[in-house]
Amino acid sequence: MARLELNNLHAEVAEGDETILEGVNLEVQSDEIHALMGPNGSGKSTTAKVIAGHPAYEVTEGDVLLHLEDDEFGEDIEIDEDQRTWNLLDLEPNERAALGIFLGFQYPAEIEGVTMTNFLRTALNAKIEEREELFEDEEDDESDAADDEGFESSPMEGPADEGEIGVAEFQQILQEKMEQLEMDEKFAQRYLNAGFSGGEKKQNEVLQAAILEPSIAVLDEIDSGLDIDRLQDVSNGINALRDEQGTGVLQITHYQRILDYVEPDHVHVMLDGQIAKSGGPELAEKLEDKGYDWVREEVYGTA
Amino acid sequence: MSSDQDHLQETDTEARFEFKKEENAAVRSGKGLTEEVIRMISEDKDEPDWMLERRLRALEQYHNMPMPSDWPGMPDLSELDVEEIIPYIRPDVDKREGVDDWTELPDEIKDTFDKLGIPEAEKNALSGVGAQYESEVVYQNMQEQWEEKGVIFCNMDEAVREHPELVKEHFMTTCVPPSDNKFAALHGAVWSGGSFVYVPEDVTVEMPVQAYFRMNSEGMGQFEHTLIIAEEGSEVHYIEGCSAPKYGTHNLHSGGVEVFVGEDAHVQYSTVQNWSKNTFNLNTKRAICEENGTMEWVSGSMGSKATMLYPCTILKGRGSTDTHITIAFAGEGQDIDTGAKVYHNAPETSSTIESKSISKDGGRTNYRGLVHIADGAENSSTAVECDALMFDNESTSDTMPYMEIEESKVDVAHEATVGKIGDEDIFYLQSRGLDDDDAKKMIVAGFIEPITEELPIEYAVELNRLIELEMEGSLG
Numbered sequence: 001m002a003r004l005e006l007n008n009l010h011a012e013v014a015e016g017d018e019t020i021l022e023g024v025n026l027e028v029q030s031d032e033i034h035a036l037m038g039p040n041g042s043g044k045s046t047t048a049k050v051i052a053g054h055p056a057y058e059v060t061e062g063d064v065l066l067h068l069e070d071d072e073f074g075e076d077i078e079i080d081e082d083q084r085t086w087n088l089l090d091l092e093p094n095e096r097a098a099l100g101i102f103l104g105f106q107y108p109a110e111i112e113g114v115t116m117t118n119f120l121r122t123a124l125n126a127k128i129e130e131r132e133e134l135f136e137d138e139e140d141d142e143s144d145a146a147d148d149e150g151f152e153s154s155p156m157e158g159p160a161d162e163g164e165i166g167v168a169e170f171q172q173i174l175q176e177k178m179e180q181l182e183m184d185e186k187f188a189q190r191y192l193n194a195g196f197s198g199g200e201k202k203q204n205e206v207l208q209a210a211i212l213e214p215s216i217a218v219l220d221e222i223d224s225g226l227d228i229d230r231l232q233d234v235s236n237g238i239n240a241l242r243d244e245q246g247t248g249v250l251q252i253t254h255y256q257r258i259l260d261y262v263e264p265d266h267v268h269v270m271l272d273g274q275i276a277k278s279g280g281p282e283l284a285e286k287l288e289d290k291g292y293d294w295v296r297e298e299v300y301g302t303a
Numbered sequence: 304m305s306s307d308q309d310h311l312q313e314t315d316t317e318a319r320f321e322f323k324k325e326e327n328a329a330v331r332s333g334k335g336l337t338e339e340v341i342r343m344i345s346e347d348k349d350e351p352d353w354m355l356e357r358r359l360r361a362l363e364q365y366h367n368m369p370m371p372s373d374w375p376g377m378p379d380l381s382e383l384d385v386e387e388i389i390p391y392i393r394p395d396v397d398k399r400e401g402v403d404d405w406t407e408l409p410d411e412i413k414d415t416f417d418k419l420g421i422p423e424a425e426k427n428a429l430s431g432v433g434a435q436y437e438s439e440v441v442y443q444n445m446q447e448q449w450e451e452k453g454v455i456f457c458n459m460d461e462a463v464r465e466h467p468e469l470v471k472e473h474f475m476t477t478c479v480p481p482s483d484n485k486f487a488a489l490h491g492a493v494w495s496g497g498s499f500v501y502v503p504e505d506v507t508v509e510m511p512v513q514a515y516f517r518m519n520s521e522g523m524g525q526f527e528h529t530l531i532i533a534e535e536g537s538e539v540h541y542i543e544g545c546s547a548p549k550y551g552t553h554n555l556h557s558g559g560v561e562v563f564v565g566e567d568a569h570v571q572y573s574t575v576q577n578w579s580k581n582t583f584n585l586n587t588k589r590a591i592c593e594e595n596g597t598m599e600w601v602s603g604s605m606g607s608k609a610t611m612l613y614p615c616t617i618l619k620g621r622g623s624t625d626t627h628i629t630i631a632f633a634g635e636g637q638d639i640d641t642g643a644k645v646y647h648n649a650p651e652t653s654s655t656i657e658s659k660s661i662s663k664d665g666g667r668t669n670y671r672g673l674v675h676i677a678d679g680a681e682n683s684s685t686a687v688e689c690d691a692l693m694f695d696n697e698s699t700s701d702t703m704p705y706m707e708i709e710e711s712k713v714d715v716a717h718e719a720t721v722g723k724i725g726d727e728d729i730f731y732l733q734s735r736g737l738d739d740d741d742a743k744k745m746i747v748a749g750f751i752e753p754i755t756e757e758l759p760i761e762y763a764v765e766l767n768r769l770i771e772l773e774m775e776g777s778l779g
Contacts, residue, residue: 052734102734109731113749119735122745127736177569191749208735243332 100215198225235261361491594620633666
């Protein structure tokens with residue numbers, strides 16, 4: 001079990017004074033699906049990016065905590081009691097990823113020349129390695145430092161058996177997950193998101209989550225730009241994350257549509273950098289019917 | 304894992320390229336460029352008179368030509384004082400023409416090439432190897448099967464003695480005359496070492512031949528000459544590698560390369576240049592292509608303080624083809640000015656130029672290229688693509704693609720991109736678990752991927768490795 005906790009989170013754009021988050025409080029834990037809704041500019045995407053550690057935002061107040069239980073990463077990694085709560089704001093984005101945070105991007109980057117297979121295997125191995133470093137006993141530090149002096153082989157041309165997950169083993173994992181998402185196997189050899197359609201990119205974000213097996217996945221408008229068939233594939237993928245891996249999902253969306261396929265346990269409405277209202281699935285339906293004005297009126301009172 | 308890969312795993316640039324050996328010279332010229340020095344070099348080599356005459360003529364041309372200074376954006380050569388360079392050092396080895404057994408070399412020289420991985424590569428993937436230390440080729444060997452087919456692979460000094468007719472006809476005459484530029488003239492005066500490759504009609508040399516050039520001594524100049532003659536229907540791939548330890552004073556490398564591609568012949572010339580960052584690298588490389596011949600230049604420029612190198616192909620015969628693939632990497636204090644030149648002098652000729660350059664920590668790269676399509680070269684085509692990636696705002700990258708098109712029935716394509724490595728791209732990869740360094744390495748590897756995928760695998764691995772080593776310094 002893992003639990004992500006946002007406490008009174010305030011953030012602004014790093015180069016400028018514009019405040020975007022004005023005290024967000026939110027908790028997402030394993031096996032739960034949360035929907036985060038709200039009008040444009042209310043701070044939803046910023047919340048997602050701050051959780052993942054985007055350098056363009058500066059946190060001015062509050063915490064982003066991740067609580068882990070001792071068996072979160074299986075039997076191989078023992079989590080001591082003093083290592084069960086992490087302040088994510090002290091960590092690099094890749095360290096957050098190693099602890100099980102995943103951000104599904106609204107606009108995924110296109111990286112030319114790097115195949116999906118190469119990228120995903122590198123990411124998976126990097127995550128495993130980083131996790132080992134984060135949880136290793138302190139007395140081991142010295143011997144590890146000596147190891148680190150050697151050159152670490154690069155992702156681009158290392159030998160086939162390099163890393164925790166070898167090429168052959170990874171191919172199998174990838175093939176399985178792609179079948180689940182009904183993705184064409186040709187994707188594996190395409191360059192990461194390069195020339196992908198909007199829908200393919202979103203599908204690819206879910207595929208990456210399926211392979212990296214996060215504890216908490218924040219999915220930023222994963223449903224935008226999807227046709228109905230692909231919306232179903234993507235929804236199946238998100239449900240599988242929760243059902244098969246116990247991932248806690250924070251799903252940012254504008255539309256009720258995806259919530260018909262991925263039924264949320266909790267729905268939150270964001271207004272002006274704060275969570276203005278929380279409720280069950282019925283809240284999303286009401287928003288779909290009536291828009292956000294009534295929430296605003298309820299929160300601020302009528303003028 | 305093979306020992307070859309072990310070698311590639313070795314991390315430290317110091318250990319791999321920058322180790323220094325005690326200088327152990329049998330003969331060492333004085334500094335600078337005088338007739339006396341030229342005569343001494345020629346005499347030490349026991350050269351025929353005609354070669355001495357060519358040297359002296361080149362020396363005269365050198366003195367009569369001004370230093371190039373009017374090129375827009377050219378690297379700063381003001382710190383290069385040719386008069387302070389030692390042009391000729393003959394290492395102290397027993398056999399003047401080079402041995403064909405590594406164990407016969409003096410320990411410090413054998414050890415040098417061991418560290419550079421040359422004997423290992425020879426065993427695994429090459430048809431022949433030449434190794435030059437300072438001014439002379441100290442090792443030369445080729446598999447017997449090629450010798451039996453009439454292939455010649457020997458050092459250039461030996462070629463002057465053993466194959467005078469071929470050398471007289473082709474050496475700095477029609478391809479790279481000393482009058483071409485000041486450094487070609489310099490080269491013609493003081494050249495020493497290098498390779499001579501002759502491939503008879505219809506012979507395909509299946510595995511590449513490689514030459515490795517090593518400068519060990521401080522303040523020296525290396526001026527090797529490479530002459531490749533590929534007869535009708537033949538095929539050969541020549542690879543050269545170069546490196547030197549770093550010193551406080553400047554070294555000069557000014558090589559000359561001449562390639563004659565016969566009818567229907569195919570020559571690939573690949574270079575991995577990793578000179579130390581006190582080296583001025585000013586070369587002239589040119590190929591002449593007969594009917595339906597194919598010339599391919601592959602260049603990786605990682606090292607040197609300043610490089611000026613524009614491999615040139617003259618498409619002389621109808622239907623001949625040229626390909627240029629160039630990767631340049633400039634770090635702190637480096638100015639890599641490189642590109643391509645192609646002359647389409649016959650109909651139905653085609654050329655493709657792909658250039659990728661990366662600059663970081665204030666380094667500068669420049670693509671400088673010229674494509675000339677002559678009047679009458681109908682139905683010719685050229686495609687030029689140059690992309691530049693910068694790591695930071697301190698680094699620069701320029702693109703100077705010149706086109707001179709005199710013929711109207713031609714197909715000309717040109718694309719260029721210049722960009723800074725994207726913060727959003729780095730964050731995306733980081734959010735998946737890669738640390739900052741690995742994210743940048745992955746983006747750079749992807750950037751050059753379209754080029755590396757066209758290269759022989761050993762070469763691609765070596766190139767990636769060198770780029771990583773370059774990046775280690777700034778990222779680590």
